Amino acid sequence: MNDHDILQGPPEHLRFAAYLVELRQVADADEISLVSRVLTDPDRTMARSAVLRHLDDRAEVLHLRPAYEAWAEALTGAVSGHPLLTRRLREWSLFRAVVLELPWHPDALLAASDWLQLRTAAGPGSRAAEILAVGGRTRRIRNTAAATLKQQSRA
Template sequence: MAAVLRDQDTAMAQSAVVCHIDRRADRLLTDSRFAAWVRTMARATAGRDLLARRLTEWTLLNTIELGRPWVSEELTAAAGWCRRTAITRQVATSPDALRLLAVHGRPRRVRNAASHRLRHPEQTR
């Protein structure tokens, strides 16, 4: 991770790390090791706002997936990838999160997908 982030092409380095974060977080999302992994990644990526935000949004998804209390404004203000992921996860998504996104999600595609998941909870995209 450190070697990748030292690359002179900052955009490419951060893109590679985002891909790694996304793959790993997706696998660990409901795993008991998730929080420790996020702490480790936060230390390794310190000072990089894009990567910190990505970890924060994955932590929000973890909170929602585990049924813990979460703040609706965080989800509606989250990046598009995060809102789409909240809708399309293959594991059970919080009905409260789906209802929020069905009404307040942006763009319309997110609202429509959330509405569809609420009407057809047995289907995932």
Template sequence: MVGTDEEAVPEEHRRYWKYQQDLAAVDDRAEPALVATVLRDPDKVMAEAAISGHFDKRAPQLMQLGSAHFDQWATTMSPLIADHELPTRRLQEWTLLKSIILGHNWTPEEVVAASDWFQRRAVDLLIDADALGLLADQGRTRRVRSAADRKLRRREARLD
């Protein structure tokens, strides 16, 4: 925290940033224990935010390594986060994104019911015309619908 008065920063903020640093540097074998430790923090909201932020960095890295790496990680993380709503939902939504990206099974109902976060992220990451079309028609917000529609139009223009 360069340029800040350390004592002026609330303790939970300092712990959050420390957790973010530790999670970014953790190796695969030690990750489950660290996730469990973070989730035992007395500030449940901060702890869940730290883990969700970690998942937002870790999931895309694992997807690049392939479905098996991601699935193994998700299987390991699931019981650790089972009692924590935000990280559980985030892991479910990353799993849905992975399914769409890799052409695995997914349903329109899952995409429409997903959070605003998921729908915004999906528009950024997806190239699947069916999923983008669904978001252009039934996205939760005008922002999502417009972005999905623009992306579909650019995709169609490239295909012409």
């Protein structure tokens, strides 16, 4: 689906596209109020999808930076009551801990979604890759983790 298709589509598609633009352009000081407003849209699935995309985009930029912690804490309040969004934010925090070698618990990683396990399996944390090579939820995750370990051992 391209931008033209979205502009010709149903009203919720138009709102989704508009929300994505607003979320990309929002000033840091206004981000939490905008996220809260988007989540009041009558089409809850569409609204959560727009916020999830924004959350992933922002976390990708911030997760290695000190600003991540304050951002995640503020966003936690805005997404409370939305289990998917709350979980994704929690998983970004776990991913951050793995990558930055901060304290984390293997059980949290093993209980995480396939999204996080696969992302972590392909990442730089050898302890996480070792855990996922054996206990990852899917064959793809286990194979990715094993390949990551193999590549790290060659380096």
